[in-house]
Amino acid sequence: MDRINYALEGLVFDIQRFSVNDGPGIRTIVFLNGCPLRCEWCSNPESQLLRPVVMFNELECIHCKACLSVCKQGAISPENKALIDYSKCVGCGECSLVCPVDALVMKGRKMTIEQVVKELKKDGTNYRRSGGGLTISGGEPLMQHEFTKELLKAAHAQGWNTAIETTACASEEVIRDVLPHVDLALADVKNMDAQVHKQYTGVSNEQILSGIQLISQITNICVRVPVIPGFNDKKEDIKRIAQFAKTLNQEHLKGVNLLPYHSLGENKYKMLGRDYLLHGVKMIEKEDISVLKDVVEQSGVNCRIG
Ligand code: SF4
Numbered sequence: 001m002d003r004i005n006y007a008l009e010g011l012v013f014d015i016q017r018f019s020v021n022d023g024p025g026i027r028t029i030v031f032l033n034g035c036p037l038r039c040e041w042c043s044n045p046e047s048q049l050l051r052p053v054v055m056f057n058e059l060e061c062i063h064c065k066a067c068l069s070v071c072k073q074g075a076i077s078p079e080n081k082a083l084i085d086y087s088k089c090v091g092c093g094e095c096s097l098v099c100p101v102d103a104l105v106m107k108g109r110k111m112t113i114e115q116v117v118k119e120l121k122k123d124g125t126n127y128r129r130s131g132g133g134l135t136i137s138g139g140e141p142l143m144q145h146e147f148t149k150e151l152l153k154a155a156h157a158q159g160w161n162t163a164i165e166t167t168a169c170a171s172e173e174v175i176r177d178v179l180p181h182v183d184l185a186l187a188d189v190k191n192m193d194a195q196v197h198k199q200y201t202g203v204s205n206e207q208i209l210s211g212i213q214l215i216s217q218i219t220n221i222c223v224r225v226p227v228i229p230g231f232n233d234k235k236e237d238i239k240r241i242a243q244f245a246k247t248l249n250q251e252h253l254k255g256v257n258l259l260p261y262h263s264l265g266e267n268k269y270k271m272l273g274r275d276y277l278l279h280g281v282k283m284i285e286k287e288d289i290s291v292l293k294d295v296v297e298q299s300g301v302n303c304r305i306g
């Protein structure tokens with residue numbers, strides 16, 4: 001077996017235990033910083049940069065002004081809409097250290113593989129009993145591909161199941177290096193139209209679609225579709241995605257999951273001084289998502305909602 005570099009550091013912005021929706025059994029999700037996409041509906045906008053970010057919770061602030069004097073970038077001022085001018089902020093975290101309440105919270109901290117595995121071991125018994133394990137998410141885990149690979153190897157060394165949630169927006173070399181260590185890839189297909197994809201996510205879909213093709217040759221794959229009103233909620237949009245799913249390696253394809261749009265991340269945009277572009281967009285009705293599920297199934301592909 002390959003040696004594992006337990007001292008390797010990565011940038012982790014969250015660890016969530018007891019997940020049952022992101023792969024088989026009971027799982028822990030390790031969220032990594034960095035993403036090449038900028039999806040308008042992203043529910044983890046704090047994950048997008050490949051560095052720590054500070055979030056400002058206005059409701060907690062007691063206006064003591066302790067943060068103002070420590071910022072060497074001059075990024076903090078009561079004049080700023082969200083206290084922090086993010087065009088100047090470099091994510092050093094000094095302000096969060098002096099804040100006497102939890103109004104300034106850093107997202108993203110360096111952790112070694114050893115430290116993450118120590119966290120995961122708390123649920124080792126649950127993984128073994130339920131067939132669960134580790135899911136690496138983000139952001140895009142393949143942006144920190146060396147760290148992702150070492151963490152997957154470390155999980156396998158413990159006998160745990162491994163999964164990643166990926167945009168598949170990565171080079172062929174990276175996919176070939178990391179995916180052999182993954183038991184299940186949960187890969188997003190957002191829209192088959194390259195121009196529409198670019199308009200709503202900031203990148204075209206060519207590399208993503210070829211990345212997903214490649215992943216399906218290497219390991220088990222579940223195609224996930226975040227269904228977003230006005231972006232990909234028409235029958236024709238979903239039919240094209242189902243037809244694409246049929247071109248994947250059918251031995252590895254576990255089906256298509258339709259994930260109805262939600263606006264749970266909206267408040268985070270405010271905490272990052274950003275506008276939420278989908279403000280006011282309504283949730284998708286249950287009946288409408290069932291119709292889309294039928295469209296996938298009529299194409300001969302298994303489909304699940306959620
Ligand atoms: S994280 Fe650093 S640069 Fe950003 S606002 Fe706080 S002190 Fe200033």
Ligand code: SF4
Nearest residue numbers: 061062064065067099
């Ligand atoms: S240090 Fe914290 S509580 Fe004080 S003004 Fe800054 S954000 Fe508000």
